[in-house]
Amino acid sequence: MTLDLARWQFAVTTVYHFLFVPLTIGLSALVAGMQTAWVRTGDERYLRMTKFWGKLFLINFAMGVVTGIVQEFQFGMNWSDYSRFVGDIFGAPLAIEGLLAFFLESTFLGLWIFGWDRLPKRVHLACIWLASIGTMxxxxxxxxxxxxxxHPVGHIVNDATGRAELTDFGAVLTNSTAVGAFLHTITACFLTAGVFVLAISAWHLGKGRHTDTMRPSIRLALVTTLIAAIGTVVTGDLQARLMTEQQPMKMAAAEALYDTVAPASFSLFTVGTLDGSQELFSVRVPRVLSFMATGSFDGRVEGIDDLQAAAEQTYGPGDYRPNIPVSYWTFRLMIGFGVLAGLIAAAGLWFTRRRARRPVPRWFYPAALATLVTPFAANSVGWIFTEMGRQPWLVFGVLRTADGVSPEVGTASVLTSLIVFTLLYGLLAVVDGVLMVRYAKAGPPPPASSDDSAVGSDEPRPLAVAY
Structure with a gap:
């Protein structure tokens, strides 16, 4: 019971925190691009775009910081045995992230916030770019x-201390899994930011408001979303092959494939028993799973039953299967939401092309606004699949999840903290939603008067435009 509650608590806080992370990373780069366009062209529309989208970026960044702090404490609170086992390895990249990357992004973001009209224009622009690099x-x-x-690498397990010890930090940083996950995550971040800008721009354009800034905003969003959607497909294909090589059970669970087959088909939709052990009805595309898993349409994909038997021989008796229905559906929902966002972007680019003979269809703007949910849903179910598909392992092949929970923390304590965090995050969700909707509806700042024409020159000036 304590283990299940601890897992639920970490899932709630992690999924909620990750709603903000992709938008922060992607939107910081888009805002930096908008400011770059203003610096290069002097077109005030880009300055107004920078300030409008930058304000929404800052609200999101603040919420991400607040919700991320809780995760750090959970390692010591609910997962002390895990922290004791992997602290020598896990602590190194997290320490560098806090001491280097987070300080980089927070320091230069602070300079960007308070440096309007105090810093030379190009120095101020460099601040937002450095902050964006820091987020990445x-x-x-x-x-x-x-x-x-x-995929644990660069370590040994000290039997005397019962801890994993770092032997090659370079191997940890260059882990093929890390490289693949980073590429897939970054493209998903740009997809999230692109859809965010697209949805809000579409809302304003549908009402005929702020067209001078929302038209270039929606074009930027459409291009970003389509390129990012293609990027997520390519990087997701890379990750699928790494997953098949390193965690074959996760790939088998993603397809609910019980028997080893070659070639293997990919099911678009399947109805099965509640425990996921039997298939009742399925719509399949031949050979696609083989290509996803091996890069060959004739590739062999191992099934759950064979992998379970092999795991019992290697690790001893036990159930080494993840939750099959959850793995199956989160994998498909992740793909489906991402593809849907890409299709909306492709349609939008066609409707808004320069030589379009007809106006944008009336249905497109509401559809683009509704698309706002797709990248956030894809990110959430993607991480659920990544983490739950690894079960019953906390560190794959090394430490089981049941062995990582804090032994001295009782069920009542975990349940209380779970309820408190859930309610607190629910309150933060309301606050964030109110702030985002209020400032998104307000639109960009009005054009500067003729007296403000010198704002943003290369010479430092007293603060004239408050953010």
């Missing part, structure tokens, strides 16, 4: 730590 570095170091749990 933070992502890499955190993903390196998580990827070690998926």
């Amino acid at each position: 570095l933070s992502a890499y170091f955190i993903l390196a730590a998580n990827s070690w749990m998926q």
